[in-house]
Amino acid sequence: MYPYIYQSPGLTIGSYGLLLAIAYLIGRWYFLNQLGKSAPEIKNSEILIIMLLVIGVIGAKLMFILKNPEKSALLLSGTGFSSQGAIIGALIATYLFTFYQKAKLYKILDSAAPAAILAYAIARIGCFLSGDDCHGIPSELPWAMSFPEGIEQTLTRVHPVPLYEVIYSFIIFALLLTRQRSKTKPFSQFFTLLGMWGVCRFMVEFVTTNPKIVFFMTGSQFGALIMALSALIYFWVNYKKIN
Numbered sequence: 108m109y110p111y112i113y114q115s116p117g118l119t120i121g122s123y124g125l126l127l128a129i130a131y132l133i134g135r136w137y138f139l140n141q142l143g144k145s146a147p148e149i150k151n152s153e154i155l156i157i158m159l160l161v162i163g164v165i166g167a168k169l170m171f172i173l174k175n176p177e178k179s180a181l182l183l184s185g186t187g188f189s190s191q192g193a194i195i196g197a198l199i200a201t202y203l204f205t206f207y208q209k210a211k212l213y214k215i216l217d218s219a220a221p222a223a224i225l226a227y228a229i230a231r232i233g234c235f236l237s238g239d240d241c242h243g244i245p246s247e248l249p250w251a252m253s254f255p256e257g258i259e260q261t262l263t264r265v266h267p268v269p270l271y272e273v274i275y276s277f278i279i280f281a282l283l284l285t286r287q288r289s290k291t292k293p294f295s296q297f298f299t300l301l302g303m304w305g306v307c308r309f310m311v312e313f314v315t316t317n318p319k320i321v322f323f324m325t326g327s328q329f330g331a332l333i334m335a336l337s338a339l340i341y342f343w344v345n346y347k348k349i350n
Contacts, residue, residue, distance in 0.1 A: 110122055110236070110237040110238055110239075122236040123236070133225065134229075135156055137221065138218060138222035138223075139152055141219075141221065141222065145217065145218050155215070158200040162196040162197070163196040165196055166196020166197070167190065167192040168188060168192070170189035170192020170193075174326030174327065194223075194334075198216075201215050211293075214293075217291075217293070217294065217295065217297050219297075221287070225276075227276050228276035228277050231272045232269075232273055234269035235273065238256065238257015238259065239257065240258075241315075242265045243268040243315050244265060244316055245264065246264060246265055250267065251265060251266060252265070266314040268311060268315055271311050271314075272307075275303075275311075279300065279307070283299060283300065286299065299338070302335055302337075305331040305333070305335030306335050308330075309335060312325050312327055312328035313328075
C-alpha cells in the first residue's frame with residue numbers, strides 16, 4: 108500500500124487526496140465536454156461545477172456522519188465521505204442551477220452520469236492505495252489481502268472492497284459510453300447509472316464492515332436499494348409507455 112505519495116517535514120501528499128484531486132479534474136473535464144455536445148445552449152457551466160463541488164462535498168460529509176455517528180470527529184477532516192450523500196448534494200445543486208438558468212434538468216444529469224462514475228472509480232483507487240478503513244470483512248478468497256502499511260492497518264486478509272468498487276465502476280462507465288452512441292430517452296443515462304450503481308453497491312455491502320442499522324441493512328446498502336428501486340420504477344414506467 109502507498110498511503111503517502113510524498114512526505115517531508117513541511118509537506119505530505121496522501122495517495123487518497125491526490126487521486127481525489129485527479130478524479131475531480133478528469134470528471135470535470137469529461138462532464139463539461141459531454142455537456143457542450145448535448146446542451147451547448149447551457150451557459151455559466153463553471154458556476155454549476157462550483158455548486159456541484161461545494162454542495163456535493165457537504166452532502167457527502169453529512170451523509171457519512173449520519174450513517175456513522177460514532178465517527179463524528181471526522182466532520183472537519185479530509186476523509187470520511189459518502190458517495191450517496193454526494194449524489195444527493197449534486198442533485199440539489201443541479202436542480203437549483205437548472206431552476207435559475209431555465210435549463211433542462213435531464214440534459215445535465217445524463218451528461219453527468221458517465222463523468223460521475225468515472226470520477227468515483229478514480230477516487231476509489233485512492234482508497235485502495237491508502238489502505239483506509241473501507242476494506243471488508245476477513246476472507247480466505249485467493250484475492251483477499253491485508254493492509255499492513257495502510258492508514259487503517261490490518262494484518263488479517265480481508266475483502267479489498269475499494270478494488271471491487273473500482274472494477275464495477277469502470278464496467279458501468281463502459282456501458283454508459285456504449286449507450287451514448289444511441290439515442291436514449293431523457294434521464295435514461297442517469298437512471299441507468301443509479302440502477303447499476305445501486306445493485307453493485309448493495310451486493311458489495313454484504314462484505315463490508317459497515318454496521319447494519321436499517322432493516323438489517325447498512326446505511327449504504329439501504330441507500331443503494333433506493334437507488335436501484337428508483338431506476339426500476341423509471342424503466343418500468345417508460346416500458347409501459349412504449350407498450
